[in-house]
Amino acid sequence: MKKIRLSWLVGPLSVLLLGIALWRHGNQVLELAPDQEGWALLLFGLGATVAAQWLNAIAWWALLQWLRVPLPLPQVLLLFIRTNVYKYLPGGIWHQLGRLRWLRSQAVSGRRALLAVLLDPLLMMIAALCLVPLGGLQWGLGLLAPFALLLLRPCWLNPLLERLLRSKRAMLGPAEECSSDAPLLGSPWQPLLLELPFLLLRFAGFGCCVATFSSISSLGLGVWLAAFCLAWVVGLVVPGAPGGIGVFELVLLARLRGLIPEAELLAVLVSYRLISVGAELLAAAGAQIDQRLAIRSQ
Template sequence: MARSARAEQPGRAFAGLTLPGLKAAGLRLPRLSLPGGLRPWITCLSLGFVLAALLGHGRQLLQLSLDAQGWWWLLLAVGLQGLSLLVNGLAWVVILRWRGLRPRPAPLVSLYVSSNLRKYLPGGIWHLAARVQALRQEGAPLQDGPTGTAPALVATLLDPLLAAVAALALVPLGGWQNGLAVLCLLPLLLLHPRWLQPLLLRLERQRARQLGLSQSLEQELAAGETGAAALPAIWPWGPLLVELLFVLLRFAGFWACVWAFDLQLSLDVWTWLGGFALAWTVGLVVPGAPGGLGVFEAVLLLRLAVELPQASLLAVALSYRLVVTLADVLTAALVGADERLAVSGRSSQ
């Protein structure tokens, strides 16, 4: 008995060293935090990696050149990226309908495309802020008029979430990849209503804090108005399929860049698709530079540079970045011009 009592004493002594024990004793563990937050560090590391690749392969990059056919491929890539942006706007229409709202498709797609340019502003959330605000104010592109803060936040959050899940579902087409294929399919489980509602509720509050809408959100929730809790109790298959089409069109633009540099035969198309889908998703969800600048390129290089000449792959990645940016600007300009023509046509009548 004495031996067992002595054996228990060290256990009692170490019991106070657990996290609850330390908190009860008034001791605080130091929190590890990076100066300035995580976002600038990810941005610096990603851009630093890409810059190092540029410096290391600058001579090979200068030796690469595009013929006339290559420029036509890049022009096609711009058109495909612009089309993908319009499809992404249509995906948002489908999301709002699934959410139970009644959107007006043309104004909603116009809002989506015009606000898309704000993702390049520092912070990376201003395109989402513009969409939330537009859904809440007078003149909202909804048949029933403006909606509340909670529904607007949920409708805006569902778009990148479903796009990321759709893109990850394409990664397994690139092969087993040491088990990565299975991991990329797991996010599909998040779309089950049991998991989707609490996830969106958490993201809803987090985004409300970032946009300064926490008070408005809590007032609505306290009054019984619903956001994430009012989601349909079914899987969002319709919105997911449209987001999948959007990601495939994004890849089609990337694939045109691959053809521009004659790399289409270096790997099979499924490996290209899997590598692109992974890099695009990481660039979307990881907090870094606006528009995923640097993050997409770094992940693509890390994933495919083992099997390809790094200089050629870097040329494809950089040309794709320029193509996407140009397509965003041109599509927004075209949509804006169409709106002005429509307004002038109504005023002349």
């Protein structure tokens, strides 16, 4: 019980610390108002982040195919996009629950459905770690990060998934069971490869914020990308931070502190968070409208 309570404090504490940093540098951040070119860059970043959501949905569809769950691409895309905004709700698991329930409604076994929602963040994490070496050695992190690929070896992947299945079995509900099945064969390389351009598109949106309030060349593209991916991974795995809010920003602040002015970095982080949430809301609204139009046409 204590662990659960502590995890719930992570998100609010991270937001509080970020708020303190913004309060300390508030005037300096406000002075960094974007010009006309800056607004154009932010708009482009918004478009890139919206496109990233759809590419992430395609990667999830490819994962379903690898799990031998042959569902139609349009239905999977619309469901994934609509449920993506649920991750900002307290608990941070409602997007997974929405997808899990939908898969069960499509007669997918409890085990396969749960694997589909658990493998998705794992693949995103591994893809992000594979991009970390582009920032250099980083005290050895650049050498260690790619070893995350070993998690996809069947001899490591199956025990890891079994442990995750046992810990998340409650998501299926008391009346459901996660029946035993044969171990997965092979590795989900195709879904993983699709996660790479998804992350690069997300970074493109982030890079637009950097170009608006700071400079990519101040640190180099690789350093910015590595810091972004590292913060993405931490925000993804730390419990109690829905959507990584606060945690993602704090990791980037800690990683890049002293390398660029803190006011510039705060402006980048705030603008990217607004773009990220706005893009997911826009994509979800578009998916919802598309679904209603399809229902009316029938």
